[in-house]
Amino acid sequence: MVFSAPHKTGRWELEALEMAMRAALHRAGAAALSQLLQFPAPASHQRNIPCACGHQARYRELRSKPILTAVGPAETSRPYYLCPDCHNGQFPADVELDIVNTEFSPGVRRMLALVGQQAPFDRGRQQIQLLADLEVTTKNVERTAEGIGQDIAVSEKAEIQRAKQLDLPIVLGKPIPILCVQIDATGIPVVKKETVGRQGKDGHPARHRDVKVGCVFTQTTWNAEGYAIRDPDSTTYVAAIETAEEFGKRIYLEAWKRGWSRAAKKVVIGDGAEWIWSIVALYFPGAIQIVDLYHARQHLWDLVRKLYLNQEAEQRRWMMVHQDMLDKGKIEDLVAALRSIDSSHPELAEAVRTTAHYFQANAARMRYPEFRSQHLFVGSGVIEAGCKTVIGSRCKLSGMFWTARAANAILALRCCQLNGRFEDYWEARRA
Numbered sequence: 001m002v003f004s005a006p007h008k009t010g011r012w013e014l015e016a017l018e019m020a021m022r023a024a025l026h027r028a029g030a031a032a033l034s035q036l037l038q039f040p041a042p043a044s045h046q047r048n049i050p051c052a053c054g055h056q057a058r059y060r061e062l063r064s065k066p067i068l069t070a071v072g073p074a075e076t077s078r079p080y081y082l083c084p085d086c087h088n089g090q091f092p093a094d095v096e097l098d099i100v101n102t103e104f105s106p107g108v109r110r111m112l113a114l115v116g117q118q119a120p121f122d123r124g125r126q127q128i129q130l131l132a133d134l135e136v137t138t139k140n141v142e143r144t145a146e147g148i149g150q151d152i153a154v155s156e157k158a159e160i161q162r163a164k165q166l167d168l169p170i171v172l173g174k175p176i177p178i179l180c181v182q183i184d185a186t187g188i189p190v191v192k193k194e195t196v197g198r199q200g201k202d203g204h205p206a207r208h209r210d211v212k213v214g215c216v217f218t219q220t221t222w223n224a225e226g227y228a229i230r231d232p233d234s235t236t237y238v239a240a241i242e243t244a245e246e247f248g249k250r251i252y253l254e255a256w257k258r259g260w261s262r263a264a265k266k267v268v269i270g271d272g273a274e275w276i277w278s279i280v281a282l283y284f285p286g287a288i289q290i291v292d293l294y295h296a297r298q299h300l301w302d303l304v305r306k307l308y309l310n311q312e313a314e315q316r317r318w319m320m321v322h323q324d325m326l327d328k329g330k331i332e333d334l335v336a337a338l339r340s341i342d343s344s345h346p347e348l349a350e351a352v353r354t355t356a357h358y359f360q361a362n363a364a365r366m367r368y369p370e371f372r373s374q375h376l377f378v379g380s381g382v383i384e385a386g387c388k389t390v391i392g393s394r395c396k397l398s399g400m401f402w403t404a405r406a407a408n409a410i411l412a413l414r415c416c417q418l419n420g421r422f423e424d425y426w427e428a429r430r431a
């Protein structure tokens with residue numbers, strides 16, 4: 001059909017031809033695979049195999065099952081064993097083929113995981129159709145991507161557990177001039193049951209759960225004006241919905257893998273959130289701590305808008321003076337200036353007190369000229385961009401509502417992919 005088509009119609013429709021050719025080759029490949037996947041019945045002296053319960057499972061019959069492979073639907077037929085004691089059945093061939101409890105071959109599952117971490121599951125289904133000529137459902141993409149993400153998340157948990165118990169091995173390599181960790185959090189929309197008993201903003205029930213996000217990158221150079229430049233492709237990410245305590249271990253392990261122990265200069269940047277600095281105190285003692293300059297400025301803006309309600313000129317004038325103190329790292333002066341603000345309005349007085357406290361508590365993290373003279377970043381732009389790349393573009397699209405479990409699975413898969421570690425995971429899985 002393919003070879004005669006151009007002659008019959010007198011026209012070349014290459015796309016139709018190439019697709020027909022691919023479909024034909026897929027069918028041939030699937031037929032060949034199905035042949036290969038016909039396992040013989042075991043010889044009479046090999047009909048008993050060990051069962052997990054400690055007894056012996058007995059060979060019963062050959063059973064077939066369909067498998068969707070990279071070349072389309074195929075079928076395998078393999079020996080089935082049943083344990084007369086615990087009534088558990090098993091297919092040893094499925095273990096070898098890595099198709100236990102799934103009708104998707106490893107090659108197809110890898111494709112589904114790739115598209116599932118990158119875009120909404122239905123988009124993934126469409127990509128698989130176009131790129132691989134395979135028919136799957138949206139649910140297939142979802143379940144497979146989440147299953148693999150879950151598997152990655154579980155092995156990460158185990159790694160974190162091991163790291164906690166043992167001294168971490170020193171990661172060998174070249175010395176790193178500056179290793180930077182940035183930490184932040186961003187909310188994702190969740191299904192109702194995830195927010196039961198959780199208070200949202202302004203007394204409304206919570207519709208979001210916070211994903212804690214961290215990134216690690218290196219910097220070796222700076223530009224002509226002395227501003228820090230991040231080493232290209234040096235950023236790795238971690239992200240999960242979990243407690244600050246759990247997340248602390250996660251980001252610590254990531255920093256360690258990236259060579260924390262051999263970094264000449266260690267830096268952590270975050271906004272003023274207390275949980276971030278608690279993690280730093282616990283896991284990154286000795287690091288240079290920096291509060292994101294733009295968050296700090298925002299605190300001044302929030303205050304001045306209350307001090308001079310709708311008086312823009314006054315606001316700007318006040319900011320000129322106070323932001324200058326902030327930018328110059330003269331935090332003691334700034335705190336004194338804030339404390340000298342005399343307000344009889346109780347709410348305003350409270351806002352002034354809170355802001356003054358914020359700057360006082362973070363003073364050592366706001367020596368911006370000192371940080372700049374060392375060519376360090378003073379903003380958390382990298383992690384903010386990371387929040388969009390890792391989480392926003394995948395988990396915050398309209399109509400999406402996550403369970404914490406599904407979100408953590410997809411985030412584990414997505415970070416693994418973005419960090420360039422998916423091949424390693426798959427390799428380890430094969431082994």
Ligand SMILES: [Zn+2]
Nearest residue numbers: 051053083086
């Ligand atoms: Zn048994």
